[in-house]
């Protein structure tokens with residue numbers, strides 16, 4: 389009898405784990421689908437994803453779900469998105485992308501290639517001032533621009549030079565669209581072209597539309613599972629927004645960044661809704677992260693429970709990779725907890741190791757770390773999915789589920805012991 393019970397319990401334990409992984413996969417797949425348009429601001433992609441997440445929390449059986457609105461100004465590219473070089477059509481996201489603060493542009497333009505080997509700032513601007521070079525697009529290696537930032541600022545401003553815009557070329561075959569955050573629009577279009585852009589190109593034809601959204605309303609989704617005690621709480625955070633669209637057809641799926649972390653906190657909410665925790669637990673899906681931590685900044689300045697009550701905060705951002713070494717950042721007050729987490733990890737071998745680096749202000753734990761909250765940022769980076777970071781190739785198919793179970797076990801064990 390006892391043996392049957394053990395087998396049954398083992399069966400249910402496996403069942404529970406398998407159930408979570410299935411649920412996790414479903415959510416990552418859903419959020420990275422075309423339905424949510426890259427979870428940006430054009431076509432209300434992020435807000436549609438937020439509504440889906442709200443429903444998922446309710447289905448998970450949590451005690452309460454709140455949507456917390458906030459506003460942002462943001463530049464988007466919802467419309468036309470065509471770019472040809474010497475008559476050859478380029479593919480958005482693959483052959484080219486735009487800087488987040490770029491205005492739209494329409495027309496055919498001559499190209500002016502900057503001579504990076506014999507660079508002479510004075511000669512460049514004198515050359516561009518000649519009538520035959522008026523209204524041309526300047527082409528230059530992106531990294532070179534870092535050596536002459538003042539000149540490139542000038543090339544971007546309408547009073548600084550007569551060029552129509554800038555095309556930065558990359559030696560990288562995969563184009564990375566580093567940020568979604570355009571809180572303003574600059575004077576001239578700035579594009580990025582992949583390594584496939586011909587070095588001797590003569591002209592480009594562009595038809596690109598931008599739309600600047602002023603005071604655009606988006607929202608964080610906050611779910612609560614009540615514990616036995618209410619004077620302290622744990623918090624799980626993950627951002628659900630991503631980079632949005634490049635025109636009508638191309639979107640940034642963001643499976644690894646960060647459908648993965650969002651899916652994980654929904655399955656954690658379901659787990660705790662079934663197994664009442666000692667303390668209250670909040671699950672916060674932030675919007676506006678890839679627009680420079682806007683949702684988490686808003687929450688940290690408008691918390692629904694005082695930040696001092698947080699025993700520990702776990703920020704899961706990008707756990708859809710396959711590196712057996714787990715990257716993390718920890719706030720100073722979180723260091724005691726981190727030691728416990730390392731012990732748990734070593735004892736159980738969830739990850740090969742936890743690789744802790746200094747705090748950097750690039751994910752949602754940061755506004756909390758700055759305010760003295762004990763917190764950890766868990767990101768599985770540097771595996772096979774990392775090369776697709778902030779590209780249109782960050783899809784359900786190129787992301788991994790390897791680090792989901794170890795992350796889940798690590799944080800749930802921690803909450804039991806901390």
Ligand SMILES: [Zn+2]
Pocket residue numbers: 645678778
């Ligand atoms: Zn991101």
